[in-house]
Amino acid sequence: MTRWTRRLAGAAALAALGAVALTDVACSSIGDPGGTPDGLPHGGTGQFRLLESEETGISGPLDGRAIVLIDRATESGMATGDFLFYAQAPLLEEPPELPDDHPRDEIFWPAFEARRIHRGEVREEGVGAYDFGPEVLAASEGWEGGEVYDPWVAVDDDGTARLYYAAAGGIGVAEASSVDGSFAKVAGPVLDADDVGGEVPRRPSVVRGVDGAWWMYFSAGGALGVARSEDGTRFTVQDGLRIDFAEGEADMVRSPEVARIHPGAVRVETPAERTLIRLYFESVREDGTHRVYVAGSDDGLTFERHPLPAMEQTEVRFPAPRVLDPRVTLLYASFPFFGAGVYQTRAITVAVAPADESFVPEEEEAE
């Protein structure tokens, strides 16, 4: 036996002893649960969780507030890029008295000035929240009836931004060279009651469809509709919009659905390089609740509806999705909020899915 073979054998024996020592370590670590998968894929169906004030950077009595508007009423909004477009109206100096029978969660619009559309810019701190912004569109045409609301902005490939909005006579369009530019009205109404069976359409939600054209989802008379346009300004109503549960699925809320309104659509490119349209909408129930549902489609016309509401809350309106990445979706929506004295208003809030996605700053999480 040579010297070096003895050394090698000694080293091997030491290694063996070390391995046996590790066996003892193993016995002391029984019960370590180990890692669990995170960053899991998510299809944007919810449940959505309202962001916390630590996440939005806006503190106050209502979680998830996306913008602070204390002395005015706001109802709906949508976010694109660094901006939040929303309609708002200040309280009149001498508002009429609130009727006793006014519904609890409805805004009493006669107490406020005419609604106009504003553009808020993203806040430097927090996620998903915006600062109060300047007015970008006001009523000026006779068909608008004195106010404009329900803004929705779609940005073309060349950066041109089109601001779709609702008014008393239907849906109009304004255009700007970019989303932060000055909007000028280019057409209106592009969709009115004559196009939609006598009901005035509102809440336009416009996305680039699977076929490359512009698809506008809207609500009229308690139902959802869709219109299609090649240029984004001349729309033709499409028949055949279907939103059904999958075979074997059923509505899991007892109170029957009486209306589907206020759509918010988003085009999604999946990691599998597939294009889908997700359509969020309000489901109005016989018991008076408003729940948000989501449906998905690969052609923009035939949708499969998810059986569960996207949010647990039962007084949610005007859902407007914003896809951050293939996994994380923000959902802007309107919640009841008392902001203007005794008058009921609503607040624009932001929620996230998957619900375990956290935007709490790292230093706060560490605390």
Added chain:
Amino acid sequence: MRSVVLASTLLALATLPSLARAQPMDTYGMGSRSVALGGSVTADVEDFSANYYNPAGIVRSGELRVGVGWFGAHHEMSINDVNSNVDPVHGVILGLNVPGRIDDFRFGFGLGVHLPDQRISRTRTLPRRRARWELYDNRGQRTYLAVGGAIQPFDWLRIGGGIAFLSFSRNDLSIRGSIDIAAPERRSRLEHQLLGELITIRYPQVGVQVQPLPWLNFGVVYRGEFALSNDLTAQVGTPDGTGPDRTEIVAGDIVIPGYFDLLTSSVNAYVPHQISFGASVEPIPNVLRLSLEATWLMWSQYVSPIGLSRIVLDIEVPPELEDTITVPDEIPQGNPVDASFSDRIVPRIGVEWTAVRNTDLVFDLRAGYFYENSPAPEQTGFSNLVDTDRHAWSLGAGLELLQLRPLIPGSLAIDVHVQYGWLPSRTHRKTSPIDPVGDYVAQGHIVAGGANVELRFE
């Protein structure tokens, strides 16, 4: 005489206590030499890894062999480019082959162990839809401990067998008492009782090695199927709201009987029936060894981990509290979802070149490869049992020191290996455009390595 010894051997094995749980070895292999050869060793394995690869090899060398070493595998799995946090697997490996002889009849007993140094065993039930790396997420988190025995009725024939034991868990959770909804943390009075049982199950493994010529070997081995059941029942209150185990929700002066019953039943760590056929040749005796092998794994009988779940919630809320307490209109019930896996055949190849052989030592260099096609189908529906194909390349070296007398009446072998596994990307497209998980792309890498020493007593 031989039949008596064989019967005694099998009887001894069958009456052993619980020793083995699950099969991390299926994924990572056992013993540096065998892993370095791509697992293509069924035909001629004779070191302590024979306890896993082919128990017939326990008797092959006729030497008392005692081995110990360490093994580790690191996973880099991702879904949609987000790390899936698949835990590493590492721990100690141990093995023992004990020879015996009655006249000319040779027999042997063996023992093989993989003991993780993180946890002895982990069983977990994930949410039904949650995407998980089905073959890697939890299957390696087990202790493996197998025993075997072998006989050599003729010089050219060896037959071995073993029985491995597993345990599965059954848990019962009972809760009773009252919940005060005004101050649930302070004024609720709840008692709970947890009963957990680990119940053993067995599975067999048998193997044969045939050596018609000194330079030619054939082997076949069968490993049995097992499934680790994971049952959990939880009950809060009693169905009729009476009796000592009743549970109540208290709101001021109002007492509301409540009843909740949960049953989940699923299967963890399923390992399929598998049969391996292998052959090895030495075209240049004592210098070059080549081996080929094919393993048939019957994954088509895979029992899905997405099992049964039943929930009963019975709370009759009085009208004055309907705004305070919301009871879901309907609670979804979970039914087992078929995994629809397919059988697969895993080809393996190994090459061993003896670079140095003299009276003092033997030095070998090794390389191996195997390919596993994924048994899991594209996940188009409810389940998200993520898996992809796997290509695994391995390299290794072995040094055997022959002249250790008077320290050891035999030799000492030192083996090392590294292995790289590539899991090419696989796209899963959901049939439903509103699937809660959605489409995803999965891919990954596994880097493994290890070393062991084996004392071989003449």
